[in-house]
Amino acid sequence: MNEKDLVILEQYDLHVQSTRRGRGSFLCDTDRGLVQVTEFSGSQERLFFQNRVLFFLTExxxxxxxLLENTEGNLVTSDRYGNGYVVKKWFSGRECDTKSREDIVGAVHYLARLHNVLRLPEIQEFQMAAAQTDETDTAEEKKIRKNLEYIAEPLDEEIERHTKELKKVRNFMRTRKKKTAFESRFLELYPEFMAQAEEVTRRVCASNSYALHRQCIRERRVCHGDYSQHNLFFDREGAVAVNFARCCFDVQISDFYQFFRKIMEKQGWNQKLGMEMIHAYQEVRPLGDAEFENFCIRLAYPEKFWKLANHYFNSRKTWIPEKSLQKLEILDMQEKKRREFVKFLH
Known part of the structure; x- marks a missing residue:
């Protein structure tokens, strides 16, 4: 994206006063406040669903x-080369500080309030799926879910898929004659983490996670989908979440888990802070037994190990960044504290 691409703003009812670069975007001060301009190449249907969620929250x-509509009433605007762009209402606050207890607790309180509100009605295709949930078999329900990109994959299917992918990566590494330092270290750590993955896979299949997922779909519960410090700002009015591109119908505790895990990794799995975050969430939105069990299952799965494996498998194998090996070593160093915290929650 470059300065010339800002001509797309001529297709909006905006008077631009100044512009500056943001993270992969342009920020523009206008007569209607601060807006962000970013490239877009995704699904129009998905974008419409996203903006529906945003309007629902704003109201x-x-x-x-x-997302702002252009003068023709469209959410996506094309430049002279056919590249798509979206323009969003934006905020000038600072990003959530992962070292600040005040910011962390504020982020958790905001998320719980958001979850209390996010039950989105009047989605025709969703109503079809919800109406058939108790009358169709599992195969048919899976077919319905695949046709609706804004319904998330159930936890049991996700964990089973991740476990299979870990085995696939291990098998690939073992065939390589000349292994990198990352590959050698990964294979050393693999038995321990795979044992955890297989145990959690058995545990989730025996739990009521699938029933909980179906219940949340019927109740139209929506998640942010990518709730992290990068998508949460603080300004004089408090917290504000942005970048809802991955919002979806799902078990809402998945949002809290993603934020929780990232904070705990950065804080060395500080047990006191972890419990404070859990209590802060439950102050605003108390968790039932099924949701808390779902949260504990997610925490018990070695997701960070899977993420490193997945990143490796989808990147160039001939050159692996030193940072990947460093992340693997940090993961190993923190593993004891992570297991202790997971055990403490049980």
């Missing part, structure tokens, strides 16, 4: 970004 007093 209920939850601060978030919002």
């Amino acid at each position: 209920r007093g939850i601060r978030c970004d919002l």
Whole structure:
């Protein structure tokens, strides 16, 4: 994206006063406030669903970004080369500080308030799926879910898939005659983490996670989908979430888990902070037994190990960044504290 691409703003009812570069975007001060301009190449249907969620939140007093329509009433605007762009209402606050207890607790409180509100009605295709949930077999339900990109994969299917992918990566590494330092270290750590993965896979299959997922779909519960410090700002009015591109119908505790895990990794799995985050969430949105069990299952799965494996497998194998090996070593160093915390929650 370059300065010339800002001509797309001529297709909006905006008077631009100044512009500056943001993270992969342009930020523009206008007569209607701060807006962000970013490239877009995704699904129009998905974008429409995203903006529906944002309007739903805005109408209920939850601060978030919002996609703006151009003068023709479209959410996507094309430049002279046919490249698509979206323009969003934006905020000038600072990003959530992962070292600040105040920011962390504020982020958790905001997320719990967001979850209390996010039950989105009037989705025709979803109503079809919900109406058939108790009358169709599992295969048919899976077919329905695959046709609806804004319904998330159930936890049991996700964990089973990740476990299979870990085995695939291990098998690939073992065939390589000349192994990198990352590959050698990964294979050393693999038995321990795979044992955990297989145990959690058995545990999730024996749990009521699939029933909980179906219940949340029927109740139209929506998740942010990518709730992290990078997508949460603080300004004078408090917290505001942005970048809802991955919002979907799902078990809402998945949002809290993603934020929780990232913070705990950065804080060395500080047990006191972890419990404070859990209590902060439950102050605003108490968790039932099924959701708490779902949260504990997610925490018990070695997701960070899978993420490193997945990143490796989808990148160039001839050159592996030193940072990947460093992340693997940090993961190993923190593993004891992570297991202790998971055991403490049980």
